[in-house]
Amino acid sequence: MKTKKVAYLGVFLALALILSYVESLIPFYFGIPGVKLGLTNLVVVVMLYCTGTKEAFGISMMRIVLAGFLFGNMFSILYSLAGGILSFLIMYLLKKIGKLNVVSVSVAGGISHNIGQLVVAAVVVETYNIFYYMPVLMIAGVLTGFLIGILGQEFIRRFQILNKTQK
Amino acid sequence: MRLLNKKRIGKNDIVFIGGLLAIAVFLFVLMQFVRGGSGAYVEVTVDGEVYGTYALAENQTVEIKKDGKVTNVLSIRDGKADMTDADCPDLLCVHQRAISKEDETIVCLPNKVVVKIIKAKEKNNIDSIAG
Ligand SMILES: [Zn+2]
Numbered sequence: 001m002k003t004k005k006v007a008y009l010g011v012f013l014a015l016a017l018i019l020s021y022v023e024s025l026i027p028f029y030f031g032i033p034g035v036k037l038g039l040t041n042l043v044v045v046v047m048l049y050c051t052g053t054k055e056a057f058g059i060s061m062m063r064i065v066l067a068g069f070l071f072g073n074m075f076s077i078l079y080s081l082a083g084g085i086l087s088f089l090i091m092y093l094l095k096k097i098g099k100l101n102v103v104s105v106s107v108a109g110g111i112s113h114n115i116g117q118l119v120v121a122a123v124v125v126e127t128y129n130i131f132y133y134m135p136v137l138m139i140a141g142v143l144t145g146f147l148i149g150i151l152g153q154e155f156i157r158r159f160q161i162l163n164k165t166q167k
Numbered sequence: 168m169r170l171l172n173k174k175r176i177g178k179n180d181i182v183f184i185g186g187l188l189a190i191a192v193f194l195f196v197l198m199q200f201v202r203g204g205s206g207a208y209v210e211v212t213v214d215g216e217v218y219g220t221y222a223l224a225e226n227q228t229v230e231i232k233k234d235g236k237v238t239n240v241l242s243i244r245d246g247k248a249d250m251t252d253a254d255c256p257d258l259l260c261v262h263q264r265a266i267s268k269e270d271e272t273i274v275c276l277p278n279k280v281v282v283k284i285i286k287a288k289e290k291n292n293i294d295s296i297a298g
Pocket of ligand 1: 253255257258259260261274275276277278
């Protein structure tokens with residue numbers, strides 16, 4: 001079981017890094033430098049349900065640091081950390097409350113990911129004027145979160161069925 | 168491990184996501200009302216301090232300097248402000264579209280430069296054009 005778990009975590013980390021790379025290639029621009037779509041939330045959502053909280057958080061943090069060195073810079077690490085930690089907390093809490101399905105958890109993660117990045121941007125440039133982008137970032141967060149949630153749900157379902165049949 | 172419900176999207180999810188979307192749309196509409204029309208001036212801030220305020224009506228090129236070195240070049244043409252050159256590594260500020268409406272911004276994060284459209288010069292920054 002232990003080696004199997006390590007192998008799973010390795011696959012998740014690799015998947016998260018690939019998504020980070022894809023994201024760094026997308027010329028999607030919110031109007032604020034550095035703000036990203038948050039595609040890697042897919043891995044975090046799936047891990048929250050499939051491998052547990054600690055593992056999900058660990059892989060998420062490792063992904064941010066590694067992706068920052070590989071495809072980004074100091075600012076992108078700062079952004080990702082703010083977005084990653086805030087969205088992780090929100091998703092963890094919503095999942096724990098247990099009233100909502102994966103889609104909602106993922107949408108909340110998408111929005112909080114973008115809000116976290118916006119706050120960092122506001123602090124770095126010392127202007128609160130960019131909160132003007134908040135509604136756009138919220139809508140973008142709902143859309144990406146929804147797509148990731150739908151995709152993640154299918155993934156989680158299969159993962160759980162696979163785990164069940166193997167026991 | 169708790170298995171997922173058969174249902175993929177429940178009533179709670181629709182209310183939750185719908186509510187969030189409604190808030191976003193409400194904020195968006197609210198900001199359209201709060202926001203004025205075209206602005207008249209461009210305010211440049213570096214490190215959170217006002218660097219200079221320039222009229223949009225005048226075609227001009229503003230060199231933004233930090234420690235005697237030009238870090239960003241702002242061009243004002245036909246009532247629009249555009250970042251045309253920068254020494255930052257990502258050049259995201261240069262790729263941003265030209266701005267002309269009140270409260271629109273161009274941000275250069277690495278150089279901490281913010282270019283913002285304002286309606287009128289504020290009294291305290293009239294003479295703050297620094298070198
Ligand atoms: Zn720049």
